[in-house]
Amino acid sequence: MKKASMFSLFVLVVRRDLVLAMRRRADVLTTLIFFVMVVSLFPLGVGPEASMLRKMAPGVLWVAALLSSMLSLGRLFSADYLDGTLEQMMLVPQSLSMMVLGKMTAHWLVSGLPLVLMAPILGVQFDMTAETLGILIVGLLLGTPILSMLGAIGAALTLGLRGGGVLLSLLVLPLCIPVLIFGAGAVEAVATGLEATAHLSLIGALLVLTLAFTPWVTAQALRISME
Amino acid sequence: MAINWFKYSAPTTFYGLAGKLIPWFAVPAVILFAIGLYIGFAVAPIDATQGEYYRIIFIHVPASILSMFLYMIMAGYAALGLIFNTRLSAMMASAIAPTGALFAFISLWTGALWGKPTWGVWWLWDARMTSELILLFLYLGFIALHASIDDPRRADRASALLAIVGSVNVPIIYFSVKWWNTLHQGSTIKFTGTSMHVAMQQAMFTMFAACWLYAAAVVLMRVRSIILERERNTTWIAELPEVKR
Numbered sequence: 098m099k100k101a102s103m104f105s106l107f108v109l110v111v112r113r114d115l116v117l118a119m120r121r122r123a124d125v126l127t128t129l130i131f132f133v134m135v136v137s138l139f140p141l142g143v144g145p146e147a148s149m150l151r152k153m154a155p156g157v158l159w160v161a162a163l164l165s166s167m168l169s170l171g172r173l174f175s176a177d178y179l180d181g182t183l184e185q186m187m188l189v190p191q192s193l194s195m196m197v198l199g200k201m202t203a204h205w206l207v208s209g210l211p212l213v214l215m216a217p218i219l220g221v222q223f224d225m226t227a228e229t230l231g232i233l234i235v236g237l238l239l240g241t242p243i244l245s246m247l248g249a250i251g252a253a254l255t256l257g258l259r260g261g262g263v264l265l266s267l268l269v270l271p272l273c274i275p276v277l278i279f280g281a282g283a284v285e286a287v288a289t290g291l292e293a294t295a296h297l298s299l300i301g302a303l304l305v306l307t308l309a310f311t312p313w314v315t316a317q318a319l320r321i322s323m324e
Numbered sequence: 325m326a327i328n329w330f331k332y333s334a335p336t337t338f339y340g341l342a343g344k345l346i347p348w349f350a351v352p353a354v355i356l357f358a359i360g361l362y363i364g365f366a367v368a369p370i371d372a373t374q375g376e377y378y379r380i381i382f383i384h385v386p387a388s389i390l391s392m393f394l395y396m397i398m399a400g401y402a403a404l405g406l407i408f409n410t411r412l413s414a415m416m417a418s419a420i421a422p423t424g425a426l427f428a429f430i431s432l433w434t435g436a437l438w439g440k441p442t443w444g445v446w447w448l449w450d451a452r453m454t455s456e457l458i459l460l461f462l463y464l465g466f467i468a469l470h471a472s473i474d475d476p477r478r479a480d481r482a483s484a485l486l487a488i489v490g491s492v493n494v495p496i497i498y499f500s501v502k503w504w505n506t507l508h509q510g511s512t513i514k515f516t517g518t519s520m521h522v523a524m525q526q527a528m529f530t531m532f533a534a535c536w537l538y539a540a541a542v543v544l545m546r547v548r549s550i551i552l553e554r555e556r557n558t559t560w561i562a563e564l565p566e567v568k569r
Contacts, residue, residue: 250489254482258472267468268486271461272493275500282504303496314489321481 103195110199111206117176118207124172129211132165136219147224154223155233155284159277162212162241167266169208170248173200174319178256187323194312197319201242201249201312209241225284232287232297236280239300243276246311253318275303333410335551336560342544349544353537360530368523380438382527386535388431388452391459392494394424394539398466399491402484412547414480415554417487418470419547423539425463431456451502458497462490476554 118125139157140150177183186196216237220230251269255261283296332338364382371378398420405413435453436446447453466483473479555561562568 250485254469254486255472260472264468264472267461268465271458271465271497272489274458275493275496278500278504299500310492314485318482318485321478321485324478 103192106191107195107199107202110196111203114200114203115206118203124169125207125211128165128169128208129215131168132161132212132215133219135161135164137222140223150223151225151288154220154225155229155281155288157223158216158219158233158237159240159281162209162216162237163244163270163273163277165212166208166241166244166248167269169204170245170252170265170269171262173204173249173252174256175252175261178323183319184323187319193316193319197249197253197315198312201246201315204249205242205245209245213237213241226288229284229288232293233284235297236283236293236300239297239304240276240280243300243304243307244273246307246315247272249315250311250318253315253322256319256322276300279303333408333412335412335415335555338412339548339551342548346541346544346548349537349541353534353541356530356534356537360527360534363523363530364527368527369521374442377438377441380434382531383535384431384434384438385528386532387427387434388456389532390535390539391424391428391431391456394420394427395459395462395487395494396491398424399487402487405480406484406488411480411554412551414484415547415550416543417484418480419543419550421463421467421470422546423542425460425467427535427539428456428460428463432460451498451504454501455494455498458501459494462494466490 136157139153143149143153174183177186187193189196213234216233217230220233225233248265248269251265251272254268255265258264279296279300283293283300286296287293332341360382364379368379368382370376398417401413401417401420404410405417432453435456439448440446466487469486470479470483473482552561552567
């Protein structure tokens, strides 16, 4: 009984956040356009040689994904905080961690998943092969949820602060470095003829670890910020 | 006789204790710095392969070790503050952060100065260097978060949580950076197992002890200032002889 109600709570929060995001589609699109623009700027900056672009592609795509997920994190709790919904949510006698997990999931569906779907098109611009593209997608699928979850801790800690956006990046970016390393490393490994399983397994391990701990840590952070 | 273990966990009593302890850390720190620098510059022989440049390790190595240790101590105090809700622990954590960041910076700076003549480059994306740089970022994040929250109670608790999350992440970051480098290419720098000259060891240990004592003295001085600033409206502060004057 308890378990079912926790799951229904999770579904409720995800659905609510998705509906809200669909009402303000411009926000979702801005993140995606930012991602596309940052990635497209790199060839303009370093020159159009295909061999170099192919080598750079995984790193560029991953860094751009990291930056655009930072961009949308500020909105994760702030709208609910400003109109008082967050306070109501914290008064509910249900698990706050579960609600936070719901918000993280919705954030990933809105800002992480579109990047993953967009990545192959951008990868083709960088002349990536089908094989490396496949690994890039798998890596991004495993890695972008980690970015949303780690970012949620930062978003909760910087809730309602002046200059929160820049501060958020300062706090969260160093924590995301392992994801960047293994994500870009997996593609690099395949490109040089090695197996990518080691890298992908490590990202998977990080995903499980963050899934287990970040909802609770974020809930604590929200309690600190809201008291 | 029951010992009151928590006597010095109150800022009121710790303020006086810290004031008494500072000279006991500061004076030996100065003496050991002098001895360590003397041994390092005058007694220790010239290195066979690196010439005179190697002498910078006498500050570089202690600074690197301390930057890492201080982060762990800071996270420990932060955890204590969150768990037991003691004000002093949070004050200690925020007093340690600038010293830790300073040592991380000194470590990177002296590393660059040593790297230029020895390797021919200021910077290599070596695993140790990269993780030291990330450690500096973590310190800066802690300080920035603490500085941008006006309510001291929320600032303490929020930055404590960040320090704990960071300390869980430090090993993950270290190993990921290490594997990242070694997966690409063999490590270019290896710490050779050759035994050090006795005078070099002495200089290194003396400088290490001096840095520890310096860190302790500076942290205690800073925590005294933080206590004065936070408790400025209380009567016990107003009755302190140095404030009354």
